[in-house]
Amino acid sequence: MVAWRLLTLGLLFSGACVASPTGLASIRSASGCGEEPGIGLNQRINATLPSGRTYLFWVPPNYNQRKATPLIFSFHGATRTPDSQADLDLLTTPFFNSDHIVVYPSSGEYGEDNGRYWRGAPQVLDDVDDVAYVLEILDAMESQFCIDRARIYATGKSQGGMMTNNLACDPRSSARIAAFAPVSGSYYVNVTGTECTPLTLNFNCHPARKHVPIFIFHGGHDDTINYGGGPRSSECLPYIPHFVAAWAARDGLSDTPEGVGLLLDAGDNATLYRYGSRSQKNLVEFVYGGNHVGHQWPATIPNSDSIEHATPPATFNASSIIMDFFGRYTLRGRKCGRGGYRG
Structure with missing residues (x-):
């Protein structure tokens, strides 16, 4: 997994476990045990729900039906597909993942061009319940x-990052998903004109x-979902540091990072910001991808x-960092050494 070096004194990650208590009485393995x-293992499988909507999933080759297996949802961006997201995040390859089931949901299609978008995007009606x-x-x-059931996670890119954030903010899904990692997210807020104030936008979020736990990624050269926010598609996007600070405040943390430092061996001033202290240390984290990272899944x-987007590859792999982050959290709280929990 990716390691990082913090350049500010006193910011090195301690070995102590910290908590993210949920108040859940019990978490059991699924009924499919x-x-x-x-189905075939180590293959991309297409499936259809009773509702008629489809999705893609992949089961690792070492899957054991007698052992509880963690699961990751990964969401594609606007106009993209589950297969394209799997090609992008590479979470179905042993380089990044060997023991998590990965599910790639498929957005609805809207408008005359049947464009593929997630709920929360300007193109999607409010009555859609993704x-x-x-x-x-x-x-x-x-x-x-x-x-x-204690180790279910969500990530996604662009509108898939927005969908990841939707799940973190919704009381139904935030009660079942342990941690979240949106990448290059398009966090639309339905305001226009003088109400579009990227540094002070309010968010409808009620986990x-x-x-x-949430880990957010965004590049400084993103010319699709601008790092500075502003009007887009008749709605408003936040200044990304404001979006991150709002998550910290929502989690009961200071909206000022406790630690700031550079990713180990990651050039282009890729920077890690960590929020929270003591029992909630590093509950919210943010990677500024660097001045030349555009609207992309960093790899x-x-x-x-x-x-x-005609931008160079990043100097770090978001998938490695995401898997490391997910590995630290369950619905019980933050994992301690030797599988224990606090919280």
Whole structure:
């Protein structure tokens, strides 16, 4: 996993475990435990829900139906597909992931051009409930596979990052998903004109838990979802540091980072900001991808994002950092040494 060097004195990560208590009475493995999976392992599988909506999923080759397995949702961006997101995050490859099931939901199609967008985007009507769709997928996966209900996570890019944030903010999904990691997210707020104030925007966000772990990524050269925010598609985008600070405040932390430092071996001034102290240390984290990282899933090799936006590869892999972050949290709280928990 990716390591990082903090350049400010006193910011080195301590070995002590900290808590993110949920108040949940118990968390059990899914009903699919003990059942033969009935599908090929290490393959991308297309599935259809009773509602008619589809999704893609992948089960690691070492899956054991008698062992509770963690699960990651990964959301594609606007106009993209589940397959394109799998090609982008590479979470179905052993380089980044060998033991988590990964699910790639599929957005609805809207407008005359049947564009693919998530709820929260300006193109999607308010009565669309993509959170309910995601939880329907989760129910289906839990009935078929031995899912560790304490270790369910969400990530996504662009509008997929927005959808990840939607899940973190919704009381239904934030009660079931342990941690979140939006990448290059488009966090639309439905205001226009003089009400579009990127540094002070208010967000409609009401998670079911007091302390939601979230790791946010954004590049300084993003010319699609501008780091500075502002009007877009007749709505408003926040200044990204304001969006991050709002999450820290929502989690009961100071909106000023406790630590600021550079990622180890990551050039282009890629910077890590950490929020929270004591029992909530590093509950909210943010990577500023650097001055030349555009609207992309940061990776050290060229991918469809960096090619499309004519930007160089990043100097770090977001997927490695995300997997490390997810590995620190469950719905019980933050993991301690040797599998214990506090909280």
